[in-house]
Structures are given as C-alpha cells and as structure tokens.
Amino acid sequence: MQVDLKNVDWKTLPFGYTDTDYNVRCYYRNGEWGKIEVSSSKDISIHMAATCLHYGQEGFEGLKAYTGKDGKVRIFRVDENAKRMQNTANRVLMAVPPIELFREMVHTVVKLNKRFVPPYGYGATLYIRPLLIGTSAEVGVKPSDEYLLMMFVCPVGPYFKDGFKPVDMMISRNYDRAAPQGTGTVKVGGNYAASLQSLAEAKKLGYSSTIYLDAKEKKYIDECGPANFFGIKGKTYVTPKSESILPSITNKSLQQLAEYLGYTVERRQVPFEELAEFSETAECGTAAVITPIKKIVDPVAGREFTYGDGVNPGPVCTELFNKYTAIQFGEAEDPFGWTEVVDV
Numbered sequence: 001m002q003v004d005l006k007n008v009d010w011k012t013l014p015f016g017y018t019d020t021d022y023n024v025r026c027y028y029r030n031g032e033w034g035k036i037e038v039s040s041s042k043d044i045s046i047h048m049a050a051t052c053l054h055y056g057q058e059g060f061e062g063l064k065a066y067t068g069k070d071g072k073v074r075i076f077r078v079d080e081n082a083k084r085m086q087n088t089a090n091r092v093l094m095a096v097p098p099i100e101l102f103r104e105m106v107h108t109v110v111k112l113n114k115r116f117v118p119p120y121g122y123g124a125t126l127y128i129r130p131l132l133i134g135t136s137a138e139v140g141v142k143p144s145d146e147y148l149l150m151m152f153v154c155p156v157g158p159y160f161k162d163g164f165k166p167v168d169m170m171i172s173r174n175y176d177r178a179a180p181q182g183t184g185t186v187k188v189g190g191n192y193a194a195s196l197q198s199l200a201e202a203k204k205l206g207y208s209s210t211i212y213l214d215a216k217e218k219k220y221i222d223e224c225g226p227a228n229f230f231g232i233k234g235k236t237y238v239t240p241k242s243e244s245i246l247p248s249i250t251n252k253s254l255q256q257l258a259e260y261l262g263y264t265v266e267r268r269q270v271p272f273e274e275l276a277e278f279s280e281t282a283e284c285g286t287a288a289v290i291t292p293i294k295k296i297v298d299p300v301a302g303r304e305f306t307y308g309d310g311v312n313p314g315p316v317c318t319e320l321f322n323k324y325t326a327i328q329f330g331e332a333e334d335p336f337g338w339t340e341v342v343d344v
C-alpha cells in the first residue's frame with residue numbers, strides 16, 4: 001500500500017515498507033552493465049535456481065533523501081554507500097557496480113518518486129534501498145554470471161517519534177553475528193539472518209537490541225545487530241576496531257564531526273569491562289542516526305551497566321545528534337561536503 005499523501009502524518013509514519021511509484025533496475029549480462037530501467041512493478045521475476053536464493057549472493061545498502069529547510073532535496077554521502085556496495089560485491093564475488101551507475105540510480109529513483117519525499121520539518125525522510133543479487137541458475141557452488149542491481153524507496157517517519165530516547169541493550173553471548181574473517185565487514189543479508197535469533201530473544205526479554213562481542217575471544221565489544229557502537233569518556237569518542245564490524249557511514253561521519261567539535265577519537269579494541277568507564281554509550285546507523293543507550297545488561301555474566309539519568313540522552317549524544325541532523329536537513333553549513341542536492 002502507498003501512504004495516503006493527502007492525510008499522512010509524517011511525524012508518526014513508521015520505519016517500514018510502503019509502495020511508491022517507481023523503482024529502478026540495472027542488469028549485468030554478458031560481462032557488462034546495461035541501461036538503467038524504470039519499473040512500476042513491485043515484483044521481480046528470477047530463476048528458482050538463482051544464486052542469491054541458494055548461496056546468498058546478495059548485498060544491500062541503505063541511505064536517505066532529506067528535504068532541507070530551503071526546500072531542496074539532498075542525499076548524504078552517496079559515494080560511501082556506492083563504495084561499500086563495491087566492497088560487498090567483491091567479497092561475495094558479484095559483479096561490481098560502478099560508483100557513477102550507483103549514484104545515477106539513486107538520483108533517478110529519488111526524482112521519479114519526488115512526491116513521496118517527506119517535506120521539511122517532521123524529521124521524516126525518503127529511505128533508499130539498493131539491492132544487488134546474483135540471478136543466474138546454478139546448482140553447483142559458483143558465482144552467478146548475471147546480476148540485478150535495483151533500488152526502491154519508501155517514505156519513513158523519524159525513528160524517534162517523541163524525541164530522542166535512550167534504550168536498553170543486551171549483550172549476546174550465545175550467538176555471533178559474524179566471524180573475524182567472515183563477511184561481517186560487508187553488507188550481506190546472511191549477517192542479518194545470523195542475527196535474527198539473538199535479536200528475537202533480546203526483544204522477548206524487553207531489550208531494544210543486542211550488542212555482539214568479538215566472536216573469537218568474547219572479550220571485546222564488536223557492534224550492535226544493525227548499528228555500530230560508540231562510548232564517550234570525557235572528551236573522547238571511543239568506537240571498536242574489529243575484523244567483523246560493518247563500517248557504518250554514520251559512525252565514520254560522527255567521528256569526523258566529533259573531531260571537528262574538539263573531541264578526540266579512538267578507534268581501537270574496546271574490552272567489555274570498559275563499559276563501566278563510559279559516561280555515555282550509543283548505537284549509530286542511518287535509520288536512527290544515534291540511539292543512546294541507558295542500560296546494557298549481560299545476563300550470562302550477570303553484569304549491568306547504566307548511563308545517565310535513565311530517561312534522557314546524555315549531552316554529548318545530544319550535541320552530536322543535533323549537529324549531524326542539522327547538516328542532513330540543510331539547517332547548518334556542511335563543512336565536510338557530505339551532502340549533494342538532487343535536481344528533482
């Protein structure tokens with residue numbers, strides 16, 4: 001179903017799938033990428049033996065388009081998403097989409113669906129989902145010869161409906177998301193399949209999500225299911241370095257912003273015990289930008305860490321969130337050159 005554009009409440013619109021007018025597709029056949037095709041169908045027709053279905057040859061991305069205070073529609077660091085999709089494609093032996101193709105598809109799909117780009121002032125955005133899949137029929141384990149890169153969009157409300165609110169997180173000791181030399185550093189659906197059980201168990205116990213430890217030693221913080229982790233210690237922004245973390249563009253950008261604002265950034269192994277030393281902790285990613293954490297519980301080890309007053313986000317998370325979203329919504333200068341305008 002499409003959102004009813006006449007009666008939509010942009011503020012309470014959930015983060016979820018809704019139909020829009022068009023999606024864009026590009027096929028890789030005979031060793032080359034074709035022309036960008038526009039479709040109004042929600043369906044794709046693929047062979048039942050396609051490698052994406054059997055051997056997980058798929059990768060995806062997530063980014064947003066924002067209507068700014070000046071009415072212009074902007075996208076954020078699209079080159080970073082394009083490069084990450086290239087890394088994903090390389091890791092699972094898929095055809096690698098050129099950065100210019102990726103960018104052109106993003107601009108095209110936003111333009112074609114401009115009536116679904118939420119207006120300024122509600123924190124709502126147009127979520128863009130690029131997807132790359134192996135489509136040729138194989139039964140033996142080998143990479144596909146043909147690929148489909150497609151992008152669809154959905155208008156989504158602000159992640160936090162009534163203000164920026166801290167959540168409770170659970171340490172996952174019974175399940176790993178990714179192995180040190182596995183596919184944790186690339187955005188493939190298989191990593192999400194591996195995280196669903198842990199997430200479901202955490203939710204059943206009342207937690208918002210899980211935090212994974214490094215799979216090898218279970219000593220260091222890795223990341224949260226679909227988001228990176230950071231902690232604040234005085235004027236220092238600390239974020240884990242590991243072989244199994246997906247490099248979040250939000251995290252990378254927040255590190256740059258934090259340095260710009262006078263913080264020191266440390267990207268290094270973060271021992272689990274250090275959770276006791278942070279004044280603030282949070283998860284970060286495109287969907288929510290920053291989700292402050294008020295409590296981290298490790299049921300297996302019988303440990304609990306709390307942050308702030310248990311109700312409000314801390315001052316550093318608040319400052320970072322406000323400055324970061326001000327750049328995205330064109331309310332503040334973009335000293336980093338992160339945004340580009342879509343000519344809708």
Ligand SMILES: *Cc1c(COP(=O)(O)O)cnc(C)c1O
Pocket residue numbers: 062187191223224225226227228246247248249250251284285286287
């Ligand atoms: C997509 C993703 C993130 C967040 O990345 P952003 O580029 O900031 O949206 C973090 N962790 C995992 C596992 C992800 O798949």
